[in-house]
Amino acid sequence: MATLSDISVSASINSLSAFLFLVAFAILRLQPMNDRVYFPKWYIKGIRENPSTSGPLVKHFVNLDVRMYIRLLNWVPAALKMPEPELIQHAGLDSAVYIRIYLLGLKIFVPIALLAFAVLLPVNYTGGNFNIMSLTMKDITFGEIDKFSISNVPPASKRLAAHIVMAYVFTFWTCYILYKEYKIVTDMRLHFLASQSRRPDQFTVLVRNVPSDPDESVSEHVEHFFRVNHPHQYLTHKMVYNANKLAKMVDQKKDLHNRLIYYTNKYERKPKKRPTTKTGFWGLWGKKIDAINYYTEEIEKLSKEEVAERERVIGDPEAVVPAAFVSFRSRWGAAVCAQTQQTRNPIRWLTAWAPEPRDVYWNNLAIPFVELNVRKLVMTVALFGLIFCFMIPIAIVQTLANIESIEKVLPFLKPLIDKGSVKSFIQGFLPGIVLKIFLLVLPMILMEMSKIEGYVAVSDLEARSAGKYHLFLLVNVFLGSIVAGTALQQLKEFLNKSASEIPRTVGVSVPMKATFFITYIMVDGWAGVAAEILRLVPLVIYHLKNIFLVKTEKDRDEAMDPGSLLWPITEPRLQLYFLLGLVYSTVTPILLPFIIIFFAFAYLIFRHQIINVYNQKYESAASFWPDVNRRILIGLMISQFTLLGLLSTKQAANSTPVLIVLPILTFWFHKFCKNRFESAFRKFPLQDAMIKDTLERATEPQLDLKAYLKDAYTHPVFKGGQVELMDIDEEEDEYHLVATKRTSRKGSQAGTTEGSPEDRTGIYAV
């Protein structure tokens, strides 16, 4: 058991590292050369240009104005200054609601902490269990932390009633705050949707599993079907093409282009020597050749192939996928079509709201229904395996990645490895590194699994990955830390234990792990969040790109990587703090201040990042909130079961019926929230659609909606230019190829986040 001084040492180390990160950030962000790393959002919005070029050259790269260094923390008020409505306009509703989760943490835990400190700390501290125990068993020492925890209350004591009452109070408080927050977020979402300007997805429905018809092409079939069944509403539609191969070619070409630029830059700097490369894998071996000529030829070759593929996709009826984006004359028509069933066979003509164009995951649009079901089954089994057996492949890799096998595979490394210090280093760190790498790669694995499951919107994919990751963290971090052993062993143990014994096992270990989790909060929460603001990886990558690849301003724009809120990773991790706070609120309330500091600090950091850095790839209008709410309630229920188990080992078995009421009420509250709010996040009400339609008809009677929607749902590889996809002409009803070069319409689609006037928003990016 850790003493208070252990904790304070750990606290000071972590606070110091967090502080150092902040100092580094404060210095680095003032350098003009890092401007695009720390303020990319403003560049994307076109409000910030490159730093002014008057003055000496050095000023381009380093800030020499000493006065600015004095106010190290002057970004803090700037981050807090922007009011919420403006934040929504600036960064989108997703981001604005996301940081509300941290605020929610404060709203829940500050009052709980105050109450717990006022009531439970004195009750625990004067419990005197350890005094008794240390008298009887002299060889056991207890940490001071434990004096403040429920462990200090002797078994069957009347004092435990205080914990039960507090469990009720905390549950009701949490539910009350959650209800209020759900209501606020729902209103924000509805207000946001209502005030949104015209967007293609408001008029569009995604139709999947279009049945094939022997007499018509798929496109004709779609048109006829909707003309008949939505007679006054159908406007136009866009077929989906299987352009996955083409997309791969475009990517490949871009990569070759980057290499060409790299070698051209190299040649320009040292014109004496023409750069060479090798033809083999990654330019590592093979014949030596002139790099610039080689890549120019390769690009030309690929360009030709690409044109051929492009024409094949457009001409070949096989490339048409049985899915289409169908657009309607009004939002009302689209809302009706998205929410209703079209035909008798519920697996044909599946309609759903079209995702925002940026949000479409094109690769999955062609998966047939039965296959989808099989994929989901396989992925469920795989997820189960991943969660409960994740240590097995790691162990295998760790066994393989030992000294002997490395020497076998790469014999030329043998003399190096055999040196004593290197050997011990590898033996000591390699297994840990393998685990670390796996944990870093895990979200990507989960994302791939969600992709295999076949969701068609990036937002759906992320929501599913987040769900999987949350489950993983719950089992392997929370349960895994409390009950020692791998998840598979735990599962075995749990299966061999009675249902009522499981919360007991967990409950008994919980108070003993308090110090471990306090350290975890400081390392992962405090220092981890501070590292986020420093953006070390994007900083390095940007400067590397800047040196090797950037020639024009456009290149520099592309080298800039604003990143985005990694929702499917950060949210599940964040949920762990809610879980810990709720579990320990009655058991070891001294943990609560650490959590409160985390929430406050993270709120500040992420608010800054949202304003100045992140550029979200799509806007889902906070559609993730039901998940957030559900996961906090899962945490609440786990905390209730834990307390129940803990108290039943404290010889307070009579408390069980009193405490079992709490999870039942919590579950009911979850159901209630679901009924009350969730449809606002899943459906689009007809009344709102009608209001927007009516308003639009009054203000813009001349609007040519068809022209507006023309290219919205074109596969991105067709957007770049050259050839445009065939299009149905309503008057003539025949296909014709428009092969003229067009400028990209990319810009017009974003549409949601309009730049506000420079003079107003400039103040937030100091």
Add this chain to the structure above:
Amino acid sequence: MATLSDISVSASINSLSAFLFLVAFAILRLQPMNDRVYFPKWYIKGIRENPSTSGPLVKHFVNLDVRMYIRLLNWVPAALKMPEPELIQHAGLDSAVYIRIYLLGLKIFVPIALLAFAVLLPVNYTGGNFNIMSLTMKDITFGEIDKFSISNVPPASKRLAAHIVMAYVFTFWTCYILYKEYKIVTDMRLHFLASQSRRPDQFTVLVRNVPSDPDESVSEHVEHFFRVNHPHQYLTHKMVYNANKLAKMVDQKKDLHNRLIYYTNKYERKPKKRPTTKTGFWGLWGKKIDAINYYTEEIEKLSKEEVAERERVIGDPEAVVPAAFVSFRSRWGAAVCAQTQQTRNPIRWLTAWAPEPRDVYWNNLAIPFVELNVRKLVMTVALFGLIFCFMIPIAIVQTLANIESIEKVLPFLKPLIDKGSVKSFIQGFLPGIVLKIFLLVLPMILMEMSKIEGYVAVSDLEARSAGKYHLFLLVNVFLGSIVAGTALQQLKEFLNKSASEIPRTVGVSVPMKATFFITYIMVDGWAGVAAEILRLVPLVIYHLKNIFLVKTEKDRDEAMDPGSLLWPITEPRLQLYFLLGLVYSTVTPILLPFIIIFFAFAYLIFRHQIINVYNQKYESAASFWPDVNRRILIGLMISQFTLLGLLSTKQAANSTPVLIVLPILTFWFHKFCKNRFESAFRKFPLQDAMIKDTLERATEPQLDLKAYLKDAYTHPVFKGGQVELMDIDEEEDEYHLVATKRTSRKGSQAGTTEGSPEDRTGIYAV
């Protein structure tokens, strides 16, 4: 352990009693005076009239034609003769699909039984476990039945592989048949819906939780809302009135009327003495008065009160409930409105398909949203209590209902009770009778619970009751028989056991209970079903009514009680047979023939009853099928877990991973069925609506839909006549009272089951 001869004795007793029921039925149904008991369906359809009155008077009551008695079973071919399409037209789709469940039982279990007899019986019989055991332990005797069961296979034998393979085969066969059947029923339903003639519910949506508006009446508010948000589709609407008090008065009046008729009849038969009654409760005590005068006066008094209440309901805005039946110009419009969300607030303006007019449960239309949630929570807890603690109140009643307390409450019975034989009779039978009464009353209790939960359609209420009853039977009959002790004790035991031990506990007991369940099948299944056809209770009641209440032909029509398929009772009981069949198919296959006989026999009986007797109160177009499918799959999963537990005690623990795959696959199959078929039972596709609309517009361009829908959704108490509800007139937009007397439109609503020509259908009712 029972021997084969025990079983055959039981079988012959039960077969004999079933046979006797059939003989009694065969004789009774031939008597003309019972004609209305055994063939009410034909009277209701107006095809059958009273038996011809030519010949002597005795022929009215007794059939003297000896030739007809010879062919005792001539109703059997008649019951099987009617082809299914005609059956659907005659009795409705619900009934026709219901008897398909019995056929489904045959389809599943006949091949399973053949395979099990061919493979498992020899494997078990030559297993020789009992030979070994009886050599070592001479004092244990085994029943012959057990030689055919898995118990005869020694532990860790290779023979168990046969059972595992068979479990796979049976699972796949069951799922295959279920899939095929689901597909057929779905097609039948869609075909039925498509071929249905015009019905008011096709055009109508039930709107609940209409928000109040300070400026408008509820009715105006409803009209304006739908005129705005469904502009081309809204036709008219009908407000719902809280006429529960009025309905009670109407019932009361009918009751008084019956008494009046009873005394008038009495007086007519014995004109010398005017009948008297007493004013007190049930005419048991109080002042003696002239009965005919008394009831005439009472009826007059009540009639006046009824008129006053009728006027109050119509005039009082407080009597208007915030719910309405909104009708649309087309089926398409109604389908759109029913499937979409209307406003931002998902608990306002809730729309759903209107139930068929006969199907509406009027009392529940006014319950607000939050209250509904609370009611559901309370009822869930109550159901849990009822299932797991149902023995507690029974035990209390049994304790109270002993000799001493009866003597205390009813002291005048004391001399009677104290007689030895009476005393022992009461002591021996009373507790059993209390339990029996409870089990008889249970479906009614469950129905009341469902009513409290607030469902607005009788079909929903029945579906929920069936679900509750199924759970009850599963826990208290199946588990309760296998693991001795009450459900509460089981729950306690299970909670204290490990998760993997529960299937083991159940699995071990399963083979030992085979003989018990064989007897159960014969008593409850064979004899019970035979008793169904005899209709003893309706027979007695009809003749009593006929003697005391019938004066005119109309009275005789009313005295006739055709009854209906008691779906919420019979279906869950039926599911028990599927469960038993699936559980014992691998364990003790010798049980299967008993189940097959049950299914075949019940199919025959219920087909006869549906053709000749039952008159369904509403038509849900087989909307119960998803429940049937789900429950059979639950049974399948229970059977898989049971086998898993059983084999793990047979020292074949390696089988666990092989067998755990089955429930996972079964669960996946359930999900697959749900996705694939369920929406056909819950939603109405737009394409079908459009086809019907287009056809109707072409064939009946002059149809006055508004007039057609006018009275469809009027509360039944307003249907009888006298005063008609206020109605919105589209042209004038003002309320006016149409107080003219009208004939009831009840007849025109049924609409679904049109009588076929007498000469054709006559042949089925021999």
